[in-house]
Amino acid sequence: MLRKLLTNGHIRCARRFSSSKAIPELTKDRYNVKRGEYSLLTDGHMAFFMNLLGQNRVINDPSECESYNIDWIKNVRGQSRCILKPRTTEEVSKILEFCNENKLAVCPQGGNTGLVGGSVPVFDEIVISTALMNQIESIDEISGVIVCQAGCILENIDQQIGEKGLMVPLDLGAKGSCHIGGNVSTNAGGLRLLRYGNLHGSVLGVEAVKANGEILDCLSTLKKDNTGYHLKHLFIGSEGSLGVVTKVAIQCPTKPKAINMAFLGVESFDSVLTTFRRCKNELGEILSSFELIDALSLDVVTGHYKMQSPIPQFPFYILIETHGSCNEHDEEKLNRFLESAMGDGVVLDGTATNQPSKMKQLWELRESITQGLLMDGYVFKYDLSIPIKEFYAIVDVMNEKIGKDAVRICGYGHIGDSNIHLNLSFKEYSKEMHNKIEPFVYEYTSSLKGSVSAEHGIGFRKSKYVHYSKSPAAINLMQDIKRMMDPNKILNPYKVLPESS
Amino acid sequence: MLRKLLTNGHIRCARRFSSSKAIPELTKDRYNVKRGEYSLLTDGHMAFFMNLLGQNRVINDPSECESYNIDWIKNVRGQSRCILKPRTTEEVSKILEFCNENKLAVCPQGGNTGLVGGSVPVFDEIVISTALMNQIESIDEISGVIVCQAGCILENIDQQIGEKGLMVPLDLGAKGSCHIGGNVSTNAGGLRLLRYGNLHGSVLGVEAVKANGEILDCLSTLKKDNTGYHLKHLFIGSEGSLGVVTKVAIQCPTKPKAINMAFLGVESFDSVLTTFRRCKNELGEILSSFELIDALSLDVVTGHYKMQSPIPQFPFYILIETHGSCNEHDEEKLNRFLESAMGDGVVLDGTATNQPSKMKQLWELRESITQGLLMDGYVFKYDLSIPIKEFYAIVDVMNEKIGKDAVRICGYGHIGDSNIHLNLSFKEYSKEMHNKIEPFVYEYTSSLKGSVSAEHGIGFRKSKYVHYSKSPAAINLMQDIKRMMDPNKILNPYKVLPESS
Incomplete structure (x- = not known):
């Protein structure tokens, strides 16, 4: 039997820095790393950057530098005293050309939401932040192709193109902070890869600046282009170690007219697998997410954040989302699947909804786990x-x-x-x-x-x-x-x- | 108004070599190319290959070599006198190691269905044919991931995995001859890319042999693997110029339970675009193909092959296919779309069907154009x-x-x-x-x-x-x-x- 979502759940969703106020040990000490043979930053270098970007876009005050030196989960900490904020590809090119000639190490940084310490300096690398490269350059409503600068925040892009009936094929918990350039550089996966595929498939083009400052224009907006090696893939997932991504072109799907969600409780992992197989079979083309949450993961958000689960306690929870073009058909598919799965006891309890506020609450249960865990x-x-x-x-x-x-x-x-x-x-x-x-x-x-x-x-x-x-x-x-x-x-x-x- | 497909159409679909019997001029003469500084094949080289593969898998008889030297559209012709047919990756590795050490040029060849002269030798390059590397190594029914050798014929794979409820995400006219290794090496697109995406998205792993004979195992069967550079993309679409693809792992979607097709006639290209926009909007997630055929293209098959079109003459024809999990829903969507598009005169005439034999006839109208053109x-x-x-x-x-x-x-x-x-x-x-x-x-x-x-x-x-x-x-x-x-x-x-x- 399906039951309605509780509406009095207190869900806290604001994205915050780590709850702990302690700053982490320096990376070099915690991990015993030896600095590479790079040049040390001089007043002459700083003068070059100030001259190129102006004083406001070069940060060197130690306290202002701090948030660029520490990762989101507070595991690593670098000591950069030079944060640069270019606005254009040409500025990135000049910075890299200069750094390459002067053997100055750099650390490209997007929204700094990475979880493996890739986006903060280890020692005194110069940080190249994409924060000010935040323009969407074009949206083609017929083909669904958008072109944007690397520093656009994922959620902002999604909102802007949503007005034109499109959606970004990528969605992840950090969407309110992460930059699309960082997503591409790390080949981010996220919550709907199951349906919309990976970035190697949906990124049509990349503009990147090579270490020597050369601008590589592979910013194709074409779905098909078999003219030589597919160079863009060198930058998708190489985490800024082969070049700095400055612009991307993405194939965006049509925004679904109908979204439905279900939140289910099951007894065992075997039941999770059975439910998945049935889901693929019965929901087919409309299945957009199939997420697992175990009991202790849900306890993170019901415990630390006092969020309320819409169903009682189970060993495993499943969050299902469908995207489709006809709500009547989608609801029918989902209800048929749920009735059969609950009818024969694979799914023990569940709730289904297509009310936006309730769907938001369900996603928040899932998306707040990462952050909530830090409170442990x-x-x-x-x-x-x-x-x-x-x-x-x-x-x-x-x-x-x-x-x-x-x-x-x-x-x-x-x-x-x-x-x-x-x-x-x-x-x-x-x-x-x-x-x-x-x-x-x-x-x-x-x-x-x-x-x-x-x-x-x-x-x-x-x-x-x-x-x-x-x-x-x-x-x-x-x-x-x-x-x-x-x-x-x-x-x-x-x-x-x-x-x- | 929808009308039924004529059933008395004579449709010839057997895949044949070019209709013309003339063999093309030698590539070196037609295109005035200068041979690179490669070694000439000696008896000693031949002895090495005979020893490695046995006599049956080394072809050097000139008349037997011919079909490996000429491309499908009879545009280019090489003069190789050595065709090798390895069965295993290790054999490919030994061949390449030997050729690299001896500066012998090689031409990897799959089904030789390419249209740009990439799969035949230009001069006397040694042909490495994947024809005998035709084993499907594994099919995982839950995840949908298959692993196969490079020489598997696309249609054979599709048939074999079809029995397990899966389909290859790629489909193209040459499916009865082309090899999956060639598809991957050329980043083949085909008829359903619109729905199932490109090979950079759906190929999970590649095993390839480098020029020096080194075997590069990037044969991941995982949907997500962000451990370093995504090397497989170097081999997808580089047409055998960076390595010889020996195995591939592919993410295969669930075979649709429902397939529907429509064949429509419209007056102008503007009407084609209007129909496409409506189709994306109304068929949404079930749209798997949207193909255009102009009047003179259809005339190729109605003329040369005496195939019959199910609708009268129009300047433009559109072939639409849907793949879905519920026929009732799909038919409803398609009928709703057709009624509205025909009701207001965007589409002038059309036929819709979900009978397999009639759908086959519709696809043959589209797929026979390439071959029929050669008869001009x-x-x-x-x-x-x-x-x-x-x-x-x-x-x-x-x-x-x-x-x-x-x-x-x-x-x-x-x-x-x-x-x-x-x-x-x-x-x-x-x-x-x-x-x-x-x-x-x-x-x-x-x-x-x-x-x-x-x-x-x-x-x-x-x-x-x-x-x-x-x-x-x-x-x-x-x-x-x-x-x-x-x-x-x-x-x-x-x-x-x-x-x-």
């Missing part, structure tokens, strides 16, 4: 692809290994993409616990031929674990590409690739 | 991406320029992807006409910021036109990549990239 204390976060049959076993494995020492060990994520977010929270960071969890968690994932970073990327914190998911030949080729495109290694150093011998 | 004589074929508003103007422009000298100037293609196939047929090839058409057709396309090769690739015949769609910086980077990955230039020489200075 320190969180070890893993973003793993694991073959679907073994998807959830890792939570049990970690429980067995760590158990009572943790505040919480939980898993949630994108079942439809075999992507689990495994989280282990503790009152505070401890090196000992760190060593107990890693590299075990990566070894385990590797043994199942999974990926040690499904969508968050490698950044600073995972570079030594790449080999768990990539062969030596692949890593060698990555290093060849890096040498070819950035011989002075100025772009986002200490990240993405394992140190070369 | 010699065909200049262009595969252009052009912004949708100006999509069809190029046919008028070419008519004005060439007019009466041609047997036929016609356009058909994938409106949904802004991809037009422009064809100009003549009784026979003439250099003079060639020069009248090219580079004009490319200059015109470039002036509209289109692509001079939407889906067919660059191959041999278009390498000097790449600059019409790519910037000098992009071409330089392509050449850097080629040098890095294939320093001896043994892989598919004379193709893809413009000659470097």
Whole structure:
């Protein structure tokens, strides 16, 4: 039986910085990193930047620099004393040309919402922030293609093109802060990849600036263009280590006329899988999200934020969303699926809605988990692809290994993409616990031929674990590409690739 | 008013080699190419290959070699006297390692259905045929991921996985002959890209052998894997010039439970665009194809093959296909759309069907055009991406320029992807006409910021036109990549990239 969503749930959704006020240890100390042989910033360098951008777009006051030096989950902290805010591709080009000639390391930064320490400096790298590159340049309503600067905030783009009947194919929890250039650079996945595919498929073109300042115009707005190598993919997911993305062209789908959601409770992970198979079969083309939340993940938001769940407690919750062009048809499909799944006991309880405010509440239950976890204390976060049959076993494995020492060990994520977010929270960071969890968690994932970073990327914190998911030949080729495109290694150093011998 | 399809249409659909029996002039003569400084094949080399593969898998008889030397449209002809048929990745690896050490040029070949001369040798390159690498290695019914060797024929894969409720996301006219490795190497587009996206999105993993024989295992079967650079994209669409694709992993969608088609006649290209906009709006998520056929393109198949059109003559025909999970809903959507489009006169006549035999006939009308055109004589074929508003103007422009000298100037293609196939047929090839058409057709396309090769690739015949769609910086980077990955230039020489200075 379906029941209505409770409407008196207090849902807090404002995106905030970490709840903890403590600033993290310096990355160089916590992780014992050695600074590369880059030049030190001089007054002469600063004068060049001031002259290029003007005083307002060069930040060097230590307290103002701080938020650019610390990542969102407060795990890493750099010491940059130079934050640059270009407005145009040409300015980015001049900055990089100068930095390359002067062997100054740089760290490109978008909304700084990354979870692997890729978007903040490790030492004193110059931060190139895309914050002021925030213009949507064109929207083609017939083809659905938009072109925008790298610093546009995802949610802002979605709102603006929504007025023209389009939607961004990408959606993720950090949408209110993250920049589209950062999304592309990290090949962000998110909540609706199941339906709308990945960015390698939907990004039609990229403009990027190479390490030497050369502007590479691959900003095609065409769906099909087989004229030579598909260079844009070098920048999608290489986390700013091969070039700085300055503009992107994206194929945007038509905004759905009908959106429906369901929030279901099931008894076991097997029931989750059964529900997924049925969903794919019965909802077919309208299924846009299939998300898993385990009991302890939901407890994060019902506990810390006092949000209310619309159904009683179950071991697993499933959040389903459909996007379609005819509400009558979509409701019929969804109701038929729910009646059959609840009728034979696979789904134990559930609620369905297409009221915008209630759907927003359901999404907030899911999207607030990441942030809520920070209130536990320190969180070890893993973003793993694991073959679907073994998807959830890792939570049990970690429980067995760590158990009572943790505040919480939980898993949630994108079942439809075999992507689990495994989280282990503790009152505070401890090196000992760190060593107990890693590299075990990566070894385990590797043994199942999974990926040690499904969508968050490698950044600073995972570079030594790449080999768990990539062969030596692949890593060698990555290093060849890096040498070819950035011989002075100025772009986002200490990240993405394992140190070369 | 909808009318039934005529059932007495004689439709010939067997895929054949070109109707003309004449063999083309040698490529080196027709195109005045100079052979690169590669070694000449010796008895010693042949002995190595015989020893590796056995006598049956090394072809050197000149008459047997012929079909491997001539492309499907009989435009180019090489003179290879050594065709190799490996069965395994390891054999490909040993062949390439040997060829690289001995500076022997190679030409990887799949089904040899390419249209730009990319799949046949230009001189005496050794042909590496994937014909015997035709095993499907795994099919995962839950995730929809399949892994297969490069030489699997597209249609065979589709049939085999069809039994498990899956379909290949790619479909094209040459499906009965083309190899999946060739599809991936050329980033083939096809008839349903509109719905299922491009291969950069749906290929999850690639195994490829580098020029030096090194096997690169990027054969991930995961939907999400952000562990370093996304190397597989180097091989998708680089036409065998950076490595030989030996295996692919593909994300396959659920086979639709309901398929419906409509074949419509409209008066003008403006009506085609209006119909497309309405279709996107009203059919939404179930629209899987939206194809345009102009009057002279349909005349190819009604004329040469005596196929019958289900509706009377119109300036433009539109073929629409829907894929969905509920036939009742899909029919309702399609009928609603057709009634409204015919009711107000945008669509003048049409037929709709979901009977498999009739749908097959409709597809054959569309898919037989390419082959039928060859019966006109010699065909200049262009595969252009052009912004949708100006999509069809190029046919008028070419008519004005060439007019009466041609047997036929016609356009058909994938409106949904802004991809037009422009064809100009003549009784026979003439250099003079060639020069009248090219580079004009490319200059015109470039002036509209289109692509001079939407889906067919660059191959041999278009390498000097790449600059019409790519910037000098992009071409330089392509050449850097080629040098890095294939320093001896043994892989598919004379193709893809413009000659470097």
